[in-house]
Amino acid sequence: MTHVEPLHVLRRRTSEKWTAYPEDVLPMFVAEMDFPLAPSIQTALAQAVASSDTGYVNPHDNGAADAFAAFAHDRWGWAPSSDSIRYTTDVSVVIVESLRRLIAPGDGVIVTPPVYPPFFDLIPEAGGVVVEVPLTDDGESYTLDLAGIDRALAAGARSVLLCNPHNPTGTVHSRESLAELSRIVERHGASVVSDEIHAPLVHRGTDFTPYLTVSEEARAHGIAAESGSKAFNLAGLKTALFVAGSDRMTDLLRLLPDEVTFRTGLFGLIATREGFAAGRDWLDSTVASIEDNFRMLDQQLADHLPGARLRRPQATYLAWLDLSALGLGDDPAGWILKNAKVALMSGLAFGAEGAGYARMNLACAPETITEAIHRITNAIAS
Known part of the structure; x- marks a missing residue:
């Protein structure tokens, strides 16, 4: 499995993912990986x-x-x-x-x-x-x-x-x-x-x-x-x-x-x-980590946000979440950013068919996923 560096180390990066929002926001929006580069590339x-x-x-x-x-x-x-x-x-x-x-x-x-x-x-x-x-x-x-x-x-x-x-x-x-x-x-x-x-x-x-x-x-x-x-x-x-x-x-x-x-x-x-x-071995390990993250997200949603729906993809590290049943409006990502301090990609950006949806980046540590769902669940509960 490909493992992710701690959050305080990731925050040293200067790419869009890590500089677009204040440090109290968990960034899971843009399609950047938190995984370290393949050793051959490094x-x-x-x-x-x-x-x-x-x-x-x-x-x-x-x-x-x-x-x-x-x-x-x-x-x-x-x-x-x-x-x-x-x-x-x-x-x-x-x-x-x-x-x-x-x-x-x-x-x-x-x-x-x-x-x-x-x-x-x-x-x-x-x-x-x-x-x-x-x-x-x-x-x-x-x-x-x-x-x-x-x-x-x-x-x-x-x-x-x-x-x-x-x-x-x-x-x-x-x-x-x-x-x-x-x-x-x-x-x-x-x-x-x-x-x-x-x-x-x-x-x-x-x-x-x-x-x-x-x-x-x-x-x-x-x-x-x-x-x-x-x-x-x-x-x-x-x-x-x-x-x-x-x-x-x-x-x-x-x-x-x-x-x-x-x-x-x-x-x-x-x-x-x-x-x-x-970098093929690294890639295979990374895909295995991503698949594990999807399984974790599935379980987290079932346990804490049963109104949310995830259809498991066949590729990518991007989760397309149907949040329309949660009552957060056509742009749940906007509500979640404001109230839960988790940055997701707004479904509306993908066309009218994205109303009620948000995209979550799972190329991250498992702990990031559990923290995101914890924040969203608490925000909805309150």
């Missing part, structure tokens, strides 16, 4: 600092691309070519720069709320218009509304911004669903940008399917956004990967401005390479 970064290796990236250095491709082959049976991979700062840039080349200004881009809040801003940044096709929710699980996506494409939308694994629900879309999506998109002559940033964090017993592996159609019209930033807690180091699966999409990536690549962080490139190449 060593590589320390060596870079010792060597004053702090310059620009070499855009032709395939080390991180090769490491990701080997990881994808071993974990998911996918072997993307390093020649079809390009670097940039983060997945948001992959999304924006891909869409800029796949759509015309004013084209509709489909999102599937409740979904990662920046999607609603990234699409206009790329020149598109957000088209919402919410996930289908049968009360037990979430799935893509393929018929709704078909209708939206028939009505003029030109691309789908896919989130797989899905943030915030933790849904891992099935191969069958993704294959059918690829056929629908191809029939309409549209495209897919697949955000797969949480893919390395799939829980044990669940198979992740990269979008570009499901069909020739998917490879023809899709670009995947990949990164080690969530799996290895590298968001501040700024590295992500464009991945193509066809000659057409590879040619499109070759037309990216050089500056898209040169803005990549060298430390991010080093850490990404080491994470995918030598």
